[in-house]
Amino acid sequence: MKKIAIIGRPNVGKSSLFNRLVKKRDAITSDLAGTTRDVKRKTALIIDKEAELLDTGGLDKGCELFDKIKEMSLKAAYKADIILFMVDGKGLPEEEDKKLFYELQAMGKDIALVVNKIDNDKMKEKLWEFYEFGTDAIFGISVAHNRNTVELLDWIYDKLPESDILKEEDENNVQIVEEEKEELSDEEFFSQYAEDEEDDGYIYWDEEEIEDDSIFAQNDRIKEFDENDINHIKIAIIGRTNVGKSSLLNALLGEERSVVSSVAGTTIDPIDETIVYKDKQLTFVDTAGLRRRGKIVGIEKFALMRTKEMLENANMALVVLDASEPFLDLDEKIAGLVDQNRLACIIVLNKWDIAKREDHDKIIKEVRDRFKFLAYAPIITLSAKSHQRVDKLHDMILEINENYSQRIPTSQLNEVVERALRRHTLPSMHGQVIRIYYATQYETRPPKIAIVMNKPKGLHFTYRRYLTNKLREAFNFSGTPLLFKAKKRGEK
Incomplete structure (x- = not known):
């Protein structure tokens, strides 16, 4: 071409x-x-x-x-x-x-x-x-x-x-636009889709807000992705300005693809590049560095909008943090976009070559304390500039993709749930006995588990967290969120 x-x-x-x-x-x-x-x-x-x-x-x-x-x-x-x-x-x-x-x-x-x-x-x-x-x-x-x-x-x-x-x-497989739609200016386009100023950028999981579907009466059916989907991994590289996202992209590709500069906010347009690694197609997207809302001006507004569009289409996110500097509240807000989009995730501690090595355990502990909602995400320390340990990141991405795309048989799921119930029974709700009939996985990327029970509202978040921990102990869900949906038996 x-x-x-x-x-x-x-x-x-x-x-x-x-x-x-x-x-x-x-x-x-x-x-x-x-x-x-x-x-x-x-x-x-x-x-x-x-x-x-x-x-x-x-x-x-x-x-x-x-x-x-x-x-x-x-x-x-x-x-x-x-x-x-x-x-x-x-x-x-x-x-x-x-x-x-x-x-x-x-x-x-x-x-x-x-x-x-x-x-x-x-x-x-x-x-x-x-x-x-x-x-x-x-x-x-x-x-x-x-x-x-x-x-x-x-x-x-x-x-x-x-x-x-x-x-x-x-x-036949390419959509050719015969007549272009009436185009909006970038300012008009952004104003239609910009977040409300009071929005904190997070969306929280609530089973009552999820759209109903009809698969729960059929115990072993699951939405499967074809081989092409599973073999193509779309990875967004996100983080605040100047944490080394463009340097990481260049290191992962083995060539200078993205402009690297000490000027904060160098990347504006999301840049995507695809490589083939061990028969898998990896598409990396270097997104614009994000700032606090009050400091986002001019074209950075459009960059923020494009970054969010890219996250909606991604499977995985590399959350890049600067290990040589104190972490900021903004780092947590940006990581919240991963939680919002239900992405597989790896936390990348960049600039490890200039970080204080004696503080290794302290830095890791701070990451775990600050990013509790990404407790499932593995942490890798590296230096994009010197390429230190960057090669390990490729294999880690493939492993996380396997976890993100896996399908757990219903029989194995229910063995784990039964053991969990025997160890800790469900608390009653207003004197009513709460029963779980069975569990079944109904979707992958990310794995979604249906808990079929007599009183869906009786599945308290603390017990849901307990089940999550038991499933993570039994199966390798490292790097991927695990989502639950409580439903009545036969409910459409």
């Missing part, structure tokens, strides 16, 4: 063109220079041919962060097969742009000069000034108004091989 890189200075419309070509609001756009920082990759359908589209950060000089963004963007350009070099049609041609354009052109790549913001017919006169770049592949377009993009698409299409045409049988 051919790679198409969109290159240019900040604020020329690269991410807007990226969104237009992938037919989805995927990259965050704003008027703030440096919104895009990492290289974002998505498969796009150009008429009926597939290509990998790369949205790069703006080519600009400045601080350490902008220099690293430029370096990553140029690496993407050199690896690409086709380059869309974007400039702002409202300004004058820049000598630095021409110099870089000639350099990329000399490499023998297919390169087009895309002059954006040609919003009306009067603006077309400005296009002549850009012919001094010396290329015939010049396209004056307006991404915002979707003007004159057909010729650009045809040019790209001609550069893609016939072998990349989407086969008819595959096309």
